[in-house]
Amino acid sequence: MPKIVVTQPVHAEVLQTLQAAGEVVMNPGPEPWSDAERQRHLADAEAMMAFMTDRVDQDTLLNAPRLRTIACALKGYDNFDLAACAAAGVSVSFVPDLLTEPTAELAVGLAIAAARHVLPGDNVVRTGYAGWRPTLYGTGLHGSVVAVVGLGAVGRAIVDRLSGFGCAEMLGVDPQHEDPRVQRVGLDEALARADYILLATPLTPASHHLIDDAALARVRPGLILVNIGRGSVVDEAAVSRALHNGHLGAYAADVYEMEDWLLPARPRAVHPGLIGHARTVLTPHLGSAVQRVRLAIELRAADNMIRALRGEALTHLAIALT
Structure with a gap:
């Protein structure tokens, strides 16, 4: 045998x-x-x-x-x-x-958790809640411009779920795939216009560090960035810098550079600047869990x-x- x-x-x-x-x-x-x-x-x-x-x-x-x-x-x-x-x-x-539907569900969940201060709110309740206070105001998907980068199966499933939230506009970034429900744009336009960007692209030589310092410098202040594709599509050090200088509103991720085993220069841990920042929501590869x-x-x-x-x-x- x-x-x-x-x-x-x-x-x-x-x-x-x-x-x-x-x-x-x-x-x-x-x-x-x-x-x-x-x-x-x-x-x-x-x-x-x-x-x-x-x-x-x-x-x-x-x-x-x-x-x-x-x-x-x-x-x-x-x-x-x-x-x-x-x-x-x-x-x-x-x-x-x-894996398509559960990963798409998680992407939307991470976007909501990051934009609506779910983790800080949870901490408030656990550490001594005295009742409502006018704090932790965030932003919602309703009335926002949301861009999905990567319109393969997972990206289209994310669009399925976003369609019920009343987004002001849905943008799609993908040179190979189309979806009639989104306005197809280039990455630069998505960076400039979007309130949320959800990354659902595979890792290829072209997508490696697609979101780097230069890309983050072009985003709208306060952008909510979500990564459920592959960790190294994002330069985690650049994201950390954008969070700490206040230009990026929040970062939520289920995937990390350390997981991309074949890359010889991959880091061996999640970037500490992400771990230690209050405006991150980080899950341990729960997409298909x-x-x-x-x-x-x-x-x-x-x-x-x-x-x-x-x-x-x-x-x-x-x-x-x-």
């Missing part, structure tokens, strides 16, 4: 499915394996179920000579060197559609893995092997 390495704990139903297909070695979690430990398990493995904490590069593959397929229980695969996988004959599958969604993602990844081991064709391949 093939050896299957699962780098994070999965639901019992998923584990049983995998055990019927091969010999399973699973990380009991929740902490990820070290690179050395993961590599030790992969040395004689045919298949790997991968999660957000994993990265696969050429060195990984050189030391996993029997590896045939990587089933990613996630949507983005920028932490995997796809060219190296192709050269090694390793297929990489992913789950592109099941809905129980039934996680189960569905794991089941889809397991199915992708088993089909690949059988030599069957897969729909959602990051690499189309020929």
